[in-house]
Amino acid sequence: MSSSKRGAFIVIEGLDRSGKSTQASLLHNRLQDLQDAGATTPKVVLLKFPDRTTAIGKMIDAYLRSESELDDHAIHLLFSANRWELASTITAHLAQGTIVLADRYAFSGIAFSARKGLPYEWCRAPEVGLPAPDLTLFFNISPEVAAARGGYGLERYEKEEVQKGVRQVFDKIGRAVQEEGEGKWVEIDAGKNKEEVAEELWKAVEPLASGVKGSVSKLW
Ligand code: T5A
Ligand code: NA
Known part of the structure; x- marks a missing residue:
């Protein structure tokens, strides 16, 4: 890797059950294998949001499993705080040349809360200043196909009508990211089989795999 x-x-973003965690893990392995093979590919870490292991993450987990009730504003801020807990870690990894993969991020935070009727700008505000992705892979899938996949319906938001509303906000966010010109937003057809999705993902990731130039941007 060149020092500059x-x-x-x-x-990786998208609707529930669109295969994000499956593909995040495949991509993580692929990048790690390249590194192990001695290629010029940098190290890679995989993060998942919400990170349910922290104190804040445990409150989020209880809420998602409907074991606790929280005001819509309060849970929104907890999801955001859960990202801020890891913001300096993300920045440090990137500066050291390590690739950071995140399974969901700020865009999920905005989409799920705005869908509930909280104002879009209010939802965006606590995310402002977080490290901005260089590339967002948006997993596009119809709620019907997602619903046919294993495990759907177990958690709070996994209902078709919720997912349709979430998708509308994601579309708005995708347009905003593209208009800002900061970082790329690439739609992935997540309805295909696992191997096909992995190949589509790799086409978008490969140009960035050996590192990127310039400093890390901040969200919006
Ligand atoms: N949330 C999240 C907020 O409200 N605000 C926030 O700020 C954040 C970060 C939990 C909830 O929290 C909300 C959004 C969510 O409602 P989570 O922990 O990411 O978020 O949710 P999970 O339940 O872990 O993940 P998802 O439901 O989103 O599923 P994935 O990761 O998209 O899908 P995955 O890979 O687990 O696959 C689902 C099933 O499909 C199969 C898999 O084997 C699995 O059984 N599958 C495929 N089947 C056919 N073809 C393919 N190509 C397949 N790929 C996977
Ligand atoms: Na997941």
């Missing part, structure tokens, strides 16, 4: 490059920050 830093690690790329790559985020």
